[in-house]
Amino acid sequence: MPTPTTALERIPVYRPYLGPEVTAAAQSALEAGWLGMGKLSQQFELELERFLRLDERRVVSTNSCTEALHIAARLIGLGPGDEVIAPAFTYVAGHQAMSRTGADIVFCDIEDRFLSIDPARVEELITERTKAILAVDYLGLPCQLDRLMEIAAKHNLRVIEDAAHAFGSSSKGRPVGSFGDITCFSFGPVKTITTLEGGAVVTSNPADVQALHELRHLGIDSDTDARYKNQRNWEFDVVRQGYRCHLGSVPAAIGLAQLAKADEFIHNRQEYCRTYDKAFAGLEEAGHVQLFDTAWKDVAPYIYVLRLRDGARRKDLIQHLNEHGVASGIHFLGAHEFSFYAGSRRGEMPVTEAATEQVLTLPLHPYMEEATLSRVIDAVKSFFG
Ligand SMILES: Cc1ncc(COP(=O)(O)O)c(C=O)c1O
Numbered sequence: 001m002p003t004p005t006t007a008l009e010r011i012p013v014y015r016p017y018l019g020p021e022v023t024a025a026a027q028s029a030l031e032a033g034w035l036g037m038g039k040l041s042q043q044f045e046l047e048l049e050r051f052l053r054l055d056e057r058r059v060v061s062t063n064s065c066t067e068a069l070h071i072a073a074r075l076i077g078l079g080p081g082d083e084v085i086a087p088a089f090t091y092v093a094g095h096q097a098m099s100r101t102g103a104d105i106v107f108c109d110i111e112d113r114f115l116s117i118d119p120a121r122v123e124e125l126i127t128e129r130t131k132a133i134l135a136v137d138y139l140g141l142p143c144q145l146d147r148l149m150e151i152a153a154k155h156n157l158r159v160i161e162d163a164a165h166a167f168g169s170s171s172k173g174r175p176v177g178s179f180g181d182i183t184c185f186s187f188g189p190v191k192t193i194t195t196l197e198g199g200a201v202v203t204s205n206p207a208d209v210q211a212l213h214e215l216r217h218l219g220i221d222s223d224t225d226a227r228y229k230n231q232r233n234w235e236f237d238v239v240r241q242g243y244r245c246h247l248g249s250v251p252a253a254i255g256l257a258q259l260a261k262a263d264e265f266i267h268n269r270q271e272y273c274r275t276y277d278k279a280f281a282g283l284e285e286a287g288h289v290q291l292f293d294t295a296w297k298d299v300a301p302y303i304y305v306l307r308l309r310d311g312a313r314r315k316d317l318i319q320h321l322n323e324h325g326v327a328s329g330i331h332f333l334g335a336h337e338f339s340f341y342a343g344s345r346r347g348e349m350p351v352t353e354a355a356t357e358q359v360l361t362l363p364l365h366p367y368m369e370e371a372t373l374s375r376v377i378d379a380v381k382s383f384f385g
Helices: 020-032 039-051 065-075 092-099 119-125 145-155 208-216 249-259 262-285 311-323 350-358 370-384
Strands: 058-062 083-087 104-108 130-136 158-162 182-186 199-203 304-308 359-362
Touching: 020 249, 039 058, 039 249, 058 065, 058 208, 065 092, 065 158, 065 182, 065 199, 065 208, 083 092, 092 104, 092 130, 092 158, 104 119, 119 145, 130 145, 145 158, 199 208, 249 262, 262 304, 262 370, 304 311, 304 350, 311 350, 311 359, 311 370, 350 359
Parallel strands: 083 104, 083 130, 130 158, 158 182
Antiparallel strands: 058 199, 182 199, 304 359
8 A cells, every 4th residue: 555645744756656566576576686687688678678669669778768868879879069959858877878879959948838949940950060959848848749750751850758757758649769769767766766877778680689788788799688688698799889878677677566556656657647637727717827838637747837928926835835834846957058068159049048937847646645645736826826
């Protein structure tokens, strides 16, 4: 049974589910004694392929989404002299994964409806140096991937989809990851399902799997299959520069236990988002907040975000929520403002600039009691009077 949040407890933004199935899976993997990448890592990949309804596509698990994005960037040959068009409005993990290759980030604005990269603005930023587009499914809402893929086809670009927030979301009946070019997921500590730390790349081209295995594991050509049998291949060649970012057996076991509950987690999260939306409809009518234009039907929400009409009030709302025992978060700051990216090329960013001031993330967990939701709702409503 999930542990309830008591009436007195401070309500955190995130609360991963670590119930008995999860701890039992971890314990059994520990007792098996094969701790590195192994059978369980492969089993997790195969189960992800089943969950995401992949046909030809394949999953390569990693120790984080950041590393998944990084090996995806290496796979497409991103490097010095290349440009990647990316939203400024996303977590810096995506930017760092790309810029680590030596490529330059070009910051692009987002569209106002779902706050994902705006395809019209992308097109304006393309030059002969552009090699890829980084698209992000903000909070679980699928980005406009079909349009981005059209643009990419026209200009011979690759599209890396950062679906760290969108595990279990669908678009037009297709699970995120089952269409598009390259998709990366996160199974970090607070994500919809967790492997403590972890991630995965989904490639649309099965021929890329070997390269991804090499990139994931020190450029080694032929050890992955042996490890998937809890064995080692002691004679191998090193065929490229690789990294070391595979998923170990204990995290994979935790991931398998989480995946078995993913449908329930997602169903609950959708219900809680609807409860919030219903409760805040009056605030929207009164012009205090803007809610996302979704019924959460095909969306697996990772976070619940309120958009304040008056961003100047966010600081006071955070303080007010704190006083009522409710934690909140900010997703995201504008990465174009970070010192490290000060020299990066960028387009005009009116939507990004407004969004970074307006967004406020409220608690959303895989299991929440009615009383917990009510405490959050009452705390928000009491701020607006
Ligand atoms: C949009 C986005 N992309 C990538 C990441 C990085 O994921 P990870 O922590 O698994 O490296 C995060 C982490 O929260 C994220 O929010």
